[in-house]
Each structure stands twice: as C-alpha cells, then as structure tokens.
Amino acid sequence: MGIIKAAADAVGGSLSGQWLDYIVSDRMDNNILMARGVRVIKGKNGNEYSRVQTISNGSKIKIAPNQLMILCDGGQIVDYCATEGYYEVWLSSAPSMFNGELSAAVKETFQRIKYGGQPSASQDVYFINLQEIKGLKFGTRNPLQYFDNFYNAELFVRCHGTYSIRITDPLRFFEEVVPRTADYVSTQVLSDQCLEEFLMALQGAVSNMSQDGERISNLGARNLDIVRYLNTQLDTVWKEQRGIELVSVGIGNISYDDQSRELINLRSRNAMMQQTVQEKSAVNLQKNWVCQCGSENYGKFCAVCGRKKPAPRDCWVCACGQTNTSNFCSGCGKKRP
Numbered sequence: 119m120g121i122i123k124a125a126a127d128a129v130g131g132s133l134s135g136q137w138l139d140y141i142v143s144d145r146m147d148n149n150i151l152m153a154r155g156v157r158v159i160k161g162k163n164g165n166e167y168s169r170v171q172t173i174s175n176g177s178k179i180k181i182a183p184n185q186l187m188i189l190c191d192g193g194q195i196v197d198y199c200a201t202e203g204y205y206e207v208w209l210s211s212a213p214s215m216f217n218g219e220l221s222a223a224v225k226e227t228f229q230r231i232k233y234g235g236q237p238s239a240s241q242d243v244y245f246i247n248l249q250e251i252k253g254l255k256f257g258t259r260n261p262l263q264y265f266d267n268f269y270n271a272e273l274f275v276r277c278h279g280t281y282s283i284r285i286t287d288p289l290r291f292f293e294e295v296v297p298r299t300a301d302y303v304s305t306q307v308l309s310d311q312c313l314e315e316f317l318m319a320l321q322g323a324v325s326n327m328s329q330d331g332e333r334i335s336n337l338g339a340r341n342l343d344i345v346r347y348l349n350t351q352l353d354t355v356w357k358e359q360r361g362i363e364l365v366s367v368g369i370g371n372i373s374y375d376d377q378s379r380e381l382i383n384l385r386s387r388n389a390m391m392q393q394t395v396q397e398k399s400a401v402n403l404q405k406n407w408v409c410q411c412g413s414e415n416y417g418k419f420c421a422v423c424g425r426k427k428p429a430p431r432d433c434w435v436c437a438c439g440q441t442n443t444s445n446f447c448s449g450c451g452k453k454r455p
Contacts, residue, residue: 140178140204141170143185143245144301148252151285152296152303155179155187155243169301173241177207186246186288193242193298198289200248244296246288250365254281254309256316261375262324266334273334273378279369281316283308287361294360308362315355316348323347338369 139160144153159166173189181187181202189197189207199205261274285291295311296303324337326347332340344367356362374382407427409420418427433443440449447454 140180141173141243142180143182143187146182146185146245146247148249149305150302151247151251151305151308152292152300153245153247154301155245170241170243173207173243175208179205179207179243181205181245184247184249186248188244188246188289188292190242190244195289195292200288244292246285246292248285248288250282250284251305251308252280252282254283254305255279256281256313256320258317258320262321264324264334265328267331268333269382271378271381273381274375275334275337275372275378276375277320277337277369277372279367279371281367282365283356283362284365285361286357286363290359290361312356312362315352319348319351320344322351334372338372341367341369344369 139157141155141157144156146153155170157168157170159168179187179199181199181204183202185202186198186200187205188195255278257278258276261276264273264275265271266273295308323344327337327340327343328334332343337344345364348364348367352364356364406414406416408414409423409425411420411423411425413420413422415421415427419425420427429441433441434454435441436447436449436452438447438450438452440447442448442454445454446452
C-alpha cells in the first residue's frame with residue numbers, strides 16, 4: 119500500500135474542488151499534536167464530515183502545510199507523507215515516503231517500524247502537527263538550588279514561564295506517544311507526560327549555568343543558553359525516545375525564597391554602605407581651603423562665590439607648565455630655579 123502524487127486536471131483549478139469526497143485532517147490548531155483523518159463528502163447542502171472507515175484504491179488525501187500524513191493498516195504504519203499537496207492511495211504500490219523537509223532520521227524510523235503485510239479491512243489516516251507548539255506552561259513547585267559567585271552563597275529560586283517544542287521525528291512520536299484509539303492528542307497530554315522531565319532538566323541547566331559563573335539575576339535574559347543546556351539534558355529522553363525537541367524557553371518570573379531574599383538585601387545594603395564610606399574618605403583626603411568670602415571648600419573652586427582656589431604660597435611654575443612647591447618639578451624633575 120502506498121500513495122502517489124495526484125495529477126492536476128488539464129483545465130486547472132483546485133483538485134479538492136473536483137473531488138466528490140476526499141480525506142483531510144480533522145481540527146488541528148496549536149493545541150493539537152495529532153488528529154485523525156476525516157472524510158469530506160460534498161453534497162447539495164454543503165460538505166459533510168465523517169470518520170474514515172476504510173481506504174480503497176483511488177482514495178484521495180489532502181495534506182496541508184506543516185502536516186505529516188501517516189497511512190496505517192491494521193494499526194501498523196505502511197506509508198507517510200510530509201509534503202503539502204493532493205495524493206491518491208494505491209494498495210498495490212510501494213511506500214512513497216515523501217519526506218519533505220524532515221531529516222533522514224525519519225526514513226530510518228520508518229524502515230524500523232514499517233509494516234509489509236497484506237492490506238486488511240482496517241485502514242486509518244492520521245495527521246501530525248509539524249509546527250512549533252508554543253505556550254506550554256511550567257512552574258517550579260520546589261525552589262531550584264543555585265550557587266551565585268557574586269554573592270558567594272547558595273540561593274534558592276522559583277521560576278515560571280512557557281516553553282515550545284517541535285515534533286522532529288513524527289513517526290517515532292506516533293509510535294511512542296499516540297494512543298491508537300485516540301482521535302486527538304492535545305498539548306495537555308504531552309505536558310502531563312513531559313513536565314516533570316522538563317523541570318528536572320531545568321534544575322540541571324540552572325546548575326550548569328551556576329558552574330559557568332552566571333549571575334542569578336541574569337537567568338531571565340539568557341533564554342538561548344538555557345535552551346542549549348536543556349537540550350543537552352533532554353536529548354536522550356525527548357529526541358531519541360519520543361521524536362520531539364525543545365525550541366525555546368521564556369522565563370517570565372523569578373522569585374527567591376525568604377532566606378535568599380534576606381541574604382541578597384543584606385549584601386546590597388552592605389555594598390551601599392561600603393561605597394558611601396569610600397566616597398566620604400575620598401572627600402576627606404582632599405585638603406580644605408578658605409576662600410576670601412569666608413566659605414570653606416574642598417574643590418578647586420569656591421562653592422559660594424566661584425573663586426578659584428589660590429595657589430599655595432612659595433610655589434613656582436616650571437618651564438614645562440607644572441606648578442610646584444618643592445625643590446624639584448613633579449612633572450619633569452627639573453630643579454627649582
């Protein structure tokens with residue numbers, strides 16, 4: 119059993135417009151990962167939709183962009199197509215395996231799981247969503263441990279946000295994740311299955327960033343680094359076992375536990391006090407002088423009348439332009455005349 123590309127009519131126009139019935143994906147949006155195929159039957163009162171019971175020679179299938187169609191016989195995969203277009207089923211033909219833009223690993227998966235028996239009375243068509251699946255929410259129930267070199271302390275944070283995935287090996291995903299009796303597989307099913315694994319990987323990613331010396335306050339701005347760390351953690355479980363990959367992570371909120379917040383505030387106050395002491399010490403190191411108007415000043419000009427600080431008594435100006443009070447010029451070393 120296989121599929122072939124349907125030839126366009128010489129007159130032109132949409133092929134689906136010429137067919138009296140054909141198979142398309144059931145409802146598929148950003149929350150649907152897999153949908154069973156439904157048969158569209160044209161009638162006087164509009165199109166009617168029904169579940170596909172059997173597939174015979176010449177059955178028509180329409181594949182939309184960013185979809186992979188899987189043809190099953192008796193629950194086993196016999197062919198697939200990831201290229202947008204119109205196709206016809208021929209029970210006597212070999213598998214076509216229109217791979218589209220998918221990697222060669224998908225063909226390898228098909229060679230492992232393909233079915234080569236005789237056509238049975240039970241054929242099904244499934245459609246896999248190949249778009250980036252966005253908006254999967256996560257939140258850490260327990261604080262994540264993070265050693266921050268800047269504070270030289272072990273801190274604990276909670277973070278919330280969203281992540282997105284893409285199905286990169288849809289045949290593996292179909293074999294390992296999709297229930298054979300399901301008409302739909304939603305993101306909720308995947309989220310329930312993968313959330314704990316994601317959070318465990320997130321703890322590992324946070325630990326790696328801590329070892330690299332990253333400030334804890336920078337976590338929200340280092341999304342690409344977090345994705346890189348997470349993919350290293352999740353490749354074995356998600357990519358190799360389920361055919362999905364992490365695409366992006368958006369950390370929307372980072373909060374500290376009470377002890378970490380108290381430590382950060384204490385270190386911040388100490389740093390501010392130390393800076394203030396240093397500034398006062400720097401001012402005190404400057405020699406004060408009294409202006410003719412009677413005000414005491416520390417800078418080069420009077421803060422009240424604006425007069426310039428007078429040159430020290432018994433000073434002399436070197437040929438290099440430097441004003442000095444000692445016996446040798448502090449600029450060029452020339453002896454006082």
